Amino acid sequence: MKKLLTIAMVVLLFAACGKDKFQTKPSLKIKSISGNIVPVNSAIRFTLEFTDKEGDVYDSIFIRKIRLNKRVVTTLRDSFGFAIPEFPNAIKGEIDLTLDFQSALSALNPPNIIGSNPPQKEPDSLLFKFYVQDKKKNKSDTVTTEMIQILR
Numbered sequence: 001m002k003k004l005l006t007i008a009m010v011v012l013l014f015a016a017c018g019k020d021k022f023q024t025k026p027s028l029k030i031k032s033i034s035g036n037i038v039p040v041n042s043a044i045r046f047t048l049e050f051t052d053k054e055g056d057v058y059d060s061i062f063i064r065k066i067r068l069n070k071r072v073v074t075t076l077r078d079s080f081g082f083a084i085p086e087f088p089n090a091i092k093g094e095i096d097l098t099l100d101f102q103s104a105l106s107a108l109n110p111p112n113i114i115g116s117n118p119p120q121k122e123p124d125s126l127l128f129k130f131y132v133q134d135k136k137k138n139k140s141d142t143v144t145t146e147m148i149q150i151l152r
Contacts, residue, residue, distance in 0.1 A: 028049070030143050031049045036146060036149065044104050046097045047096050048095045049093070068147060128144070
């Protein structure tokens with residue numbers, strides 16, 4: 001009985017170690033960001049790392065901007081997606097995403113900073129959220145940046 005239990009434990013150990021570490025649902029993580037303060041008329045670059053068991057992460061990447069500013073104003077397009085190029089059979093890879101200044105902005109008409117002389121516009125304080133979708137429409141987990149300021 002003891003020998004049978006030992007053999008069963010060894011078989012379970014090998015079965016557990018043999019499982020794939022990648023999942024059908026893509027996984028996404030933020031590898032780097034070009035900075036947390038974006039100067040006027042500058043772009044911001046994100047490098048995201050993905051894994052996917054089937055290697056078919058080449059449908060879309062979705063972005064959502066969350067404005068953290070206390071004063072609520074009308075915002076520009078805060079959710080959008082892009083088609084991403086094909087990564088043939090890549091179970092792991094990187095996506096470099098550059099948003100130009102206009103795409104990074106959130107407030108349509110930001111208020112002035114209280115007490116600024118001459119008047120200066122309040123920066124957009126944002127969180128960026130990302131997820132990818134593979135060819136079979138499996139959605140990855142959503143990853144979120146730290147706060148990023150887009151200067152005006």
